[in-house]
Amino acid sequence: MRSKRLYYWVLHLKAQDGLAVIDQKGVVSYLSIGRWNTLVDLVKRDFRTAKMENYLLPGNEKVTNDSIESTKRVLEQMLDNPSEIDSLRRTINYEVIFGTELQRKVWTYLVDHIPVGTTSSYSEVAKALGVKSARVAGNACGANRIALIIPCHRVLTAQGTINGYRYGKDEKERLLQLEVKK
DNA sequence: CTTAAGTGTCTTT
DNA sequence: AAAGACACTTAAG
Numbered sequence: 001m002r003s004k005r006l007y008y009w010v011l012h013l014k015a016q017d018g019l020a021v022i023d024q025k026g027v028v029s030y031l032s033i034g035r036w037n038t039l040v041d042l043v044k045r046d047f048r049t050a051k052m053e054n055y056l057l058p059g060n061e062k063v064t065n066d067s068i069e070s071t072k073r074v075l076e077q078m079l080d081n082p083s084e085i086d087s088l089r090r091t092i093n094y095e096v097i098f099g100t101e102l103q104r105k106v107w108t109y110l111v112d113h114i115p116v117g118t119t120s121s122y123s124e125v126a127k128a129l130g131v132k133s134a135r136v137a138g139n140a141c142g143a144n145r146i147a148l149i150i151p152c153h154r155v156l157t158a159q160g161t162i163n164g165y166r167y168g169k170d171e172k173e174r175l176l177q178l179e180v181k182k
Numbered sequence: 183c184t185t186a187a188g189t190g191t192c193t194t195t
Numbered sequence: 196a197a198a199g200a201c202a203c204t205t206a207a208g
Binding site for chain 1 (some may be wrong): 200201202203204205
């Protein structure tokens, strides 16, 4: 089987940077947020440690096309305006290439049941899915590799506080403020 | 407020 | 195969 070729693109914006992995048809399979100098190391580590035999480590060759450019523009809008994440998500294609069965089950739930402007808790997610414990749900959220598009930032503790976020608690708080404020 | 116990899954060794 | 990490919750001081 031939491995799928992927490209990574650093998206520079005022508030923050993002790094997206996009295939030749403009399909997104990875998005991290933060500062670019840490993001490149992060994406390499994520792909190297994951079991993804059908995918190559993403490269940053200067190959592009209209589909890729169009997807990049949508992602930049998401980074600039988090309150539009859900509507923007419907305008692009993404593919979940990471994760175990359980993790994917949790991620699908987040997309389908936690819309922008709302939050949930790890225990609620666990209960809704029949997952064994809140901690299990939390672990699955933390394994998400498509930031924003899969809204793991909308899941909080049972007390409504921010326990952790892959890209920093401050960033999670900022996202939620922008989303809820609308 | 802090601590401790119980918890399931995934990663690392 | 075993140990350790972890984005959890609840109860008890």
